[in-house]
Amino acid sequence: MSRSGLELRSTITPDGTLRITLERVSVPDPGPGELLVRVEAAPINPSDLGLLLGPADMATLRAEGSEDAPVLTARVPPAGVAAVRARLGQSMPVGNEGAGTVIAAGPDLQHLVGRRVAMIGGAMYAELRLVRPDACIVLPDGASAAQGAALFVNPLTALGFVETMRAEGHKAIVHAPAASNLGQMLARICKADGVGLVNIVRSPQQAELLHGIGATHVVDSSAPDFPQHLEDAIAATGATLAFDAIGGGEMTSLILNAMEAVAARSMDSYDRYGSATMKQVYIYGALDTGPTILRRGFGFRWSIGGWLLFHVLGRTDPAIVKRMHERVAAEMTTTFASHYTATISLADALKPEIARAYQKKATGSKYLIVP
Numbered sequence: 001m002s003r004s005g006l007e008l009r010s011t012i013t014p015d016g017t018l019r020i021t022l023e024r025v026s027v028p029d030p031g032p033g034e035l036l037v038r039v040e041a042a043p044i045n046p047s048d049l050g051l052l053l054g055p056a057d058m059a060t061l062r063a064e065g066s067e068d069a070p071v072l073t074a075r076v077p078p079a080g081v082a083a084v085r086a087r088l089g090q091s092m093p094v095g096n097e098g099a100g101t102v103i104a105a106g107p108d109l110q111h112l113v114g115r116r117v118a119m120i121g122g123a124m125y126a127e128l129r130l131v132r133p134d135a136c137i138v139l140p141d142g143a144s145a146a147q148g149a150a151l152f153v154n155p156l157t158a159l160g161f162v163e164t165m166r167a168e169g170h171k172a173i174v175h176a177p178a179a180s181n182l183g184q185m186l187a188r189i190c191k192a193d194g195v196g197l198v199n200i201v202r203s204p205q206q207a208e209l210l211h212g213i214g215a216t217h218v219v220d221s222s223a224p225d226f227p228q229h230l231e232d233a234i235a236a237t238g239a240t241l242a243f244d245a246i247g248g249g250e251m252t253s254l255i256l257n258a259m260e261a262v263a264a265r266s267m268d269s270y271d272r273y274g275s276a277t278m279k280q281v282y283i284y285g286a287l288d289t290g291p292t293i294l295r296r297g298f299g300f301r302w303s304i305g306g307w308l309l310f311h312v313l314g315r316t317d318p319a320i321v322k323r324m325h326e327r328v329a330a331e332m333t334t335t336f337a338s339h340y341t342a343t344i345s346l347a348d349a350l351k352p353e354i355a356r357a358y359q360k361k362a363t364g365s366k367y368l369i370v371p
Helices: 046-052 078-083 107-112 153-168 181-193 204-212 226-237 251-264 309-314 318-330 352-359
Strands: 003-012 017-027 035-044 062-065 070-075 097-105 116-120 128-131 136-138 172-176 196-201 217-220 241-244 247-249 279-283 288-292 302-306 342-344 367-369
Touching (some): 003 046, 003 128, 017 128, 035 046, 035 116, 116 128, 136 318, 153 241, 153 309, 172 226, 172 251, 196 204, 196 226, 204 217, 217 226, 241 251, 342 352
Parallel strands (some): 279 302
Antiparallel strands (some): 003 017, 017 070, 035 097, 035 128
16 A cells, blocks of 8 residues: 655756646555655755756746645756756656654564654655665654754765775865854864864854864955965864865865965975875865866875765775764764754745745755655
């Protein structure tokens, strides 16, 4: 016997219209190795917005449909349509992670019925979700859905940064921008693990926030002396690895140049090819969707690459991934706690004024969908 529930869907039509709808879908009863979960909370992460809203022009958002069947539409510019050609006409479920209560299970998993779990795997902006147990973390008794809703993307990304640092032989990290929920998690991890961390923020208020949770090296990119402070913080930590969620603009370039300036301090003589110190920056987000600009003053020993959590987990030793999951579960209310500024329903997510607010991806502003 199947059950039905609402699911949020995003479609971009070939003529350049974004349509976000709530569709009623059938969900089958779980078979062996499956759990049926009533979704109770799912965060809106920056990584969700690319699929949810795509390259739509937010100024053209418009509410259509009815109260019982709301529709949110927007125009997608021709260049944006070309960029997402592979998804045109497809109704796509959205939401990377969430949490809820197991309401049914396959015969081998009956012991989990009634337990609350955190989940990952897409299609979480829905009332019901069929998942396998390896995509779940069973939450401690008494844990709320809101506490468990964001235990994968940000926590595992922050832990993944540290594991990447160790695997590649670096000793410290630069992170930009660092005042987000993820950035605060990374600051707590590095403080607890004795890892050097340079936190790049974009305002004095964000700097104060990070100092308040114990971050040592915090540099404000809005300050006129930012390049010198960045260089000094890199010198103090020895950081040669950076993670940049901004993507566009010059942040990656500024970090590489500061790393090279620090490396040059220990060179015995001038070398036209720059230092022999390897400098690595990974771009893991697109807060700025413009071009990545490099002003070449960092020699020839450097690399820039993309970093995506799901790819990294796929090539990481399963024992390390298991250890990461266990740490997240153990520290879910401390190191990996997320804080939300607004709680909305599935229907609320289709209101133009609310969509504009969560699309801004403003630091300190995080939305939680409660289906």
